[in-house]
Amino acid sequence: MPDSSTRDRVALAIARLGPSGVCPVCPGTCGAAVAAMLAPFVFLPLSLPMRCVALAVVYFIGAWAAGRAEHLLGRKDPGEVVVDELLGQWVTMLPFASLTWPQVLAAFALFRLFDILKPWPVRAAESWLPGGHGVMVDDGVAGLEAMLVLAGLLHFGLL
Template sequence: MSPYPIRHPVIFLAFGLGSGLSPKAPGTAGSALALLFFPVLVALGLWGSVALIAVAGVFGIWLCGRAAEILKVHDHSGIVWDEFVGQWLTLLPLLGGAVWDLATVLNVLVGFVLFRIFDIAKPWPISWCDKHLEGGLGIMIDDVLAGAAAGGVLWLLVANHWLF
């Protein structure tokens, strides 16, 4: 893909501030860049983060749908705003009492790996939604579900002290 569409603000945002331009694994690149916003989530606290993620998710339905229209492709691999939202959703269980230490960093990395596993493997019902829903909702929902599933596993690991 030519880099010229990235100048369009919709494409720039949908491509995760440019991370979706990665020639290999753009979804992984988008998820990795989303981790840099973890301090913002911590600063907002749980309910502030839930609000931010909800707004980003609803906005993402429009944004990803509009980007797909501009690019004339249903779900271009460079559209990674959905990975941002899914990754942030995954990290919610870490917000209750996050301190800046090695354990938190390692737990964030575990959340990253869990989200990538669910996003790539797409177990049911994620796979059904990915195949049957169209437009911006179709682009967003599989990553939201993958983020919720990964966040659920992360919560179980954290709640049972099975992580760092």
């Protein structure tokens, strides 16, 4: 079994999505951009049931890592924790088997818009659950809202 310092380093690496979370400018945007760029290669090729499984794995591992990072960094929802952006960005793209690069860019922009502005119920979701689960859930809700807008834009041929 790995020692606690190894587990802590792994937790921080996951929470930060490698170096994304330590980006000196807008780490959340950096994390979401990494998630958006990976999606066409890692997430979208999966079947819908496997995308749901992938999101569940990201959620639970991300919640563990985010909660551990909060403890290690001594702050609630530290800015360098960006694994929640991975969840939210991929939730935005969940129902779509394939997206063109302009559509991926639109998914990225919509998710960031909802994540930054935090319209209801995104802001409320921040307090639904404690610790790492609370870090993750609001981005999942922002992703759901962005997904609905993206689906509408695609349905009406606006993208």
